[in-house]
Amino acid sequence: MFEILFEHINRKISLQEAEMEQLKTFFIPKKYRRKQYVLQQGDPCKYIVFVEKGMLRSYQVDDKGNEHIVQFAPEGWWISDSYSFLTGTPASYDIDVLEEAEVLLITQPAMEEMLQAIPAMERYMRILMQNSLISMQRRIACTLTTQAEERYLGFIAENPHIGQRVPQHMLASFLGMTPETLSRVRKQLLKKS
Amino acid sequence: MFEILFEHINRKISLQEAEMEQLKTFFIPKKYRRKQYVLQQGDPCKYIVFVEKGMLRSYQVDDKGNEHIVQFAPEGWWISDSYSFLTGTPASYDIDVLEEAEVLLITQPAMEEMLQAIPAMERYMRILMQNSLISMQRRIACTLTTQAEERYLGFIAENPHIGQRVPQHMLASFLGMTPETLSRVRKQLLKKS
DNA sequence: AAATAGGATTGATATAGATCAAGAGGGGGG
């Protein structure tokens, strides 16, 4: 159950056997089936979630009922409403399950304890945040500068594994366009090749 | 020269006098005048910059020569091309000076040394990254879900200090719209009130 | 005071992408 997490951690820092054993105690393993909610908008986000298997997504529902996908989280990714988790305010995202999933949950207090007990994890979290930040920045730069077709191409180039696995209309939402537009973009691309 | 930085750090972690003294040794203080480049696209980003006074901005120039502002950094903010800084690859942003500035620079090696010497800074950096990440996420959610007027209102509500200080066309660029559009948005808003 | 330059505004037009609406597969469950 902890394989992917350990692999992920060991790629960034090195932990001793004992620390790895101890680490396990801070997490709650859990399984979710397709379409199950992990977090609902309005509830406080009690956990940060690490995905061992399957795929989750976070999304926002606007006043017109449209879903706007914020993040896909396949195995090896973390997901949460960081703001809600940190401040205890009601979450503004929903998180649910796209593919039957096995995850590891950690609460705010457990996280604090863990960082006290295993200081190297402070470094891991810092690197993790740094990397997420970088990819967010690139995503922003991308939405500011490019248009539909280029954005789509960029995404599938960088995330081939995700592109295959999610329904097209969710991809469209993630990319900030309608399903119709994405469909037309893809048709254009087929013609070209 | 270190007042703002220390204040910023002490709001998140607590350092002893000795550590604060030691901290200073890792930074290079520097002054910049208006319009001066701190980083040019194509060069590797050697420093992360903390702004003590004045204001910097990072931006990308597209193929048509249009500037797309990625970040404003007034006093108390960090700025860099994190990706370039981390990997040593050529920067994809320019960073320059909007208001005559006093800054603190830290190099990659100095940063590593610092984190070794003062482990509490690992925590500070983690929290810093976390907070930036949160605001990035909100910005993305915002560009995905809202349109021009709402985006403008959101920005000035959250960053009144910045809104006043930068030329309107840069604000427009940051918000992902043209100067003309922002001008019209503001005109609309005036009428309403 | 004239000249210059960097913003901001305003109007006319163009366009990428949204929205609305209808159909077309294509599985799985009864």
Added chain:
DNA sequence: CCCCCCTCTTGATCTATATCAATCCTATTT
């Protein structure tokens, strides 16, 4: 085998925002 649900596609419009172009304003320089 048929029906229902879900997803994707396609076509016809609509709209927010971009683009192009001209002025205007204000501050600074000469």
